[in-house]
Amino acid sequence: MRASSPRLARLPGLLAAAGLLACLSACGGSDDHPASTNTTTATPPATTTPTSPTFAPAVLSSSVCSGLTATSIPASSISLPSGGATFTSAALVAATDANNLNGDFCKVLGTVQPVDGAAPVIHFEINLPVKWNGKFVHVGGGGFDGVLITGLDPMDFAPASSATPLALGYATFGDDSGHVGGITNGSFAANDEALANYGRQSLKKTHDVAMALMTSLYKVDKPLKGYFIGSSTGGRDALAMVQNWPQDYDGIFINRPALNYTGLRLSNVQLGRSLFLNNGAGWINPVKTTLLLNTVMNACDGLDGAQDGIISNVAACKAQSSAILASLRCAGGADTGNTCLSDAQLATVTAMANPLALNYALANGVTSYGGYNILAGMVFGPPYSASRNFGPNATGPTAPNYLAASSNSPNAYITGDQWMKYFITRNASFNTLTVDPANPGAWQQRIVDVSALTDATSTNLDAFFAKGGKIIWTHGTADEVVSTDSSIAYYQQLVAKYGQSGIDAAVRFYLIPGNGHGGTGPFIPSFDSLALLSGWVEAGTEPANNIVAVNTQTKAAVDTSPAGTAARPLCRYPSWPKYKGGGADPNLAASFSCSTQ
Template sequence: MSRAGGGVLATFKAPALAALILATSGHALAQRPGALPLHCTDLAGALLPPARIGLPTNGALVQSAAMISATANGNLNGDYCRLTGVIRAQSAGTPDIRFEVNLPSRWNGRALQFGGGGYSGVVVTGTGPMPFSPDNAPLRRGYATFGDDSGHNGTSSEANFGLLEEAVTNFGYAHLKKAHDVALALITLGYGRAPEHMYFAGGSTGGREGYTVIQRYPDDYDGVIANAPALNFSGVRLIGVVVGQHEYRTPGGYLSPPLLEQVYARVMQVCDTLDGAADGIVSDVEACRAQEPEIIDSLRCTAQPAPASEPGCLTPPQIATLESLRDGLHLPYPLAWNVDSYRGYNVFQGTRFTSMLGLAHSPQRQPQLGFVSNGYLYAQGDAYLKYFVTHDPTFDSTNFDAARPGRYRERLVALSATIGAMNPDVSRYLARGGKLITLQGLADEVISPNQTIAYYQGLIGRYGEERVDSFMRLYMVPGYQHGNGVFIPSVDLLGALDDWVTHGNAPETLFTTDIAPATNGRTRPLCRYPAFPRYLGKGNLNSATSFTCTMP
């Protein structure tokens, strides 16, 4: 990836270092390429002017610079220079963007930006492992890494920053560009040259951010890993409100966790072996979908009210709640990029909604909605309406009509452009040879796998399968939910991405190891969508070699 390394990147408090930068403003600093910055601690106090950042800010400040020794307690990443600082906000009352940049002593010439999770609010340090690669930290592998807090302080579940417009813009997309430009300047300063390749990696919110940088900043990245991407952010929040209304506003619409487990158990009885293996995983989702009417009928109560002789049966209001999840959201007006729907979940294809991120565990709607008590989707949707849409922390989402939002429609559309990452135009990224890998669970209970598939299919409809294959790989994982599930994959996606970018070796079938506690160590082929792993009929059920990728 070609980037100019010249120019005065910053003004520093340390006069000696400032003189060194001025003296070497043409090209590299006087140190060997790939080596650890010679004066890490001198970087403390470095100032980056607003002109060096591609979006409006009040500049950036490196607040601390420290060498972390390979022998430091808890450090598994070798020697590296840790830089922390802030990117100054423009609006009064808006929090600064806090960031961290890590420069390893043995640099491989590449840089990796880490995405956030949930509503972010905590600095992503970049010192940990990649998603789905728990034993493989990129910093330890020689990558210069960086991350930030997306421009507000709090926990990943707090949405109150939605009252601040600059903070919303930062969260939606701006923090990505601002942190990238600051990190690029510091990396170039530290090593005397720009990275050969710049990558991005994240999941959920970080997955949405991955698609965001492809759509908005295609010239800044050579490769992106965007897992379980929270695309169509307004859509996923609105469907959460709709489902919550079915649970609490419709009499009898609530389903208890034991009843949800009954639904899951019935699905497994019908669909587990459709892929040829009794392994607790629904792999052939499309074949299972064909059995959906039978599954629902077998769960339906035969009499009203439900007799004691039918434990675990579903009443019409309870079926309606599940069908609202399955059917997704359909709006009579378009959001940004003419998006008017949010695809539904695989409710009757092996998704378990009793998890901590699933449906409500309490039959009563609490005054303050909780993720577990009232369901993750509903609680997040309610908070989105309060802070992002209405700017009214007392707003009651009980009777909010997503199809007819009245005076809030314009705001919903504007937010979907700021945060949604649904722009189908990725022509610039595709033309310059950028690469994209996306992995997601087919049993995801937070981000609908069908929304991700729909975006992918939209790209094929726009560019054709051959061009999409030239830059994108989509892997849908049977049995995997949103961080949990009956199968939790571990696979080196960064290695696959780097090999694709650097050597042109496009990944095909990958092999993944299950790290779910109950089945840790079993392996499966990770098939390119729409293929799925089918058991060959013989061999070890815990070995990937006993399966083949099969088209539905």
């Protein structure tokens, strides 16, 4: 890896003709470096006031914006290997344009060319507000990506009445991770450069292009502050960036991050094996799935003091797992119908609930993946997660090709199968069910190698914390896609490394009872995460130990939750919201305290 050096680069074409200088401080590295090299320590910098009177960027005009079309940025201004970037279109969007909620801004679309001619390009969008506040928000993706992240949308959990980051004056940008396709289509990963781009490199390349563009057009040396926001794969994206390029960001907001990405995909494979091996004896139909979830809810709903369709005291619920499973067992263990679960079906539930232990180490020494809260309030099927379950077709799985009719396979197994076929074996006909995730045999080293490209599990955040970087982090306890326990495990590793006081100075982690993945679960909170993050970074205002959030989920007729009306505190881990009782109104956040008992 070459030493870092500042670099100035002029944008060619019309941009250069306009006399706009691109000032990009590039790291100069030729390879994506591992987080273990980020060992620099420094005194945290003084807080910068974003409204400093010395900040006076040039006015962004319509002619300057449109003049960007067909101009380019050389590969030398992008700190990872690429073929350079080209702006394919640029136009000023007026605040008065139909359906535009983002104010006046310059919308720039473009591509980053690959080094490998067989690899796809990276598509990006950069949005530059006419009234720039000097800051930016980089937005992460989801699933296998393949869809352009525009940076035009509100943040996760943003109140309906709040302005988007772009409307607030932040420059925003995102990309498609370097390929086009559905978020469950992993075929792009058969190409090495496309896989590396998805792993994290497309994010850095897009960031560098955005920095060159912003510093040139606004005529500043660098933005005042930079933030990354992302959920699921996007949460992994945010962590990967501050683990590898901590100098680029001042704060990140992450929700349900798929940080242990390889562990997640291995757990997907394990679920498929539980369901489909042994002639499909472990498969659980929709009726039995509902029976399972209702049994858990009936046993655990009141453990937090309130009968509201939300399990907040997850630890106490998990302590009853054995009794819950025993109550569901068919007499003799054989499948006798929809009123009980057979031993094979109970084994599927147990495999999902328990951590996946690996007999080898992934990148950064990871040897497990957290279990799911399927026995503690996880949503898996109707009414809040109809598309994610064990397979909605009541006739059961179709052997031997369980993907021939995708309705017979859960979404989780489909993604795990795609990962095994294209990330690992590069064989579209490979039978994923033949691989034991705990002991993958000949594929073990390949799995380890790929984990170094895709996972965000390094606990070395020295450089990010030293510069004053902050993390606000949420994860729903009802998440049916990414294990909540995978977030807890990583948080605990950070505490072990930096001490509780060290982590308290830089990280706020909140679990959200009843919240699933995306728009699932009986509780979807509403709060202004960007305001909390920027306030902490820029003014030193620490987020509260509990955040009052209003539920925005539409109430389902079949559940007893206070959806659509209730407010709850989001409690700082490891506490959870406990109902105070005494006739207090359960629709008020003040009727709950954050408890660890």
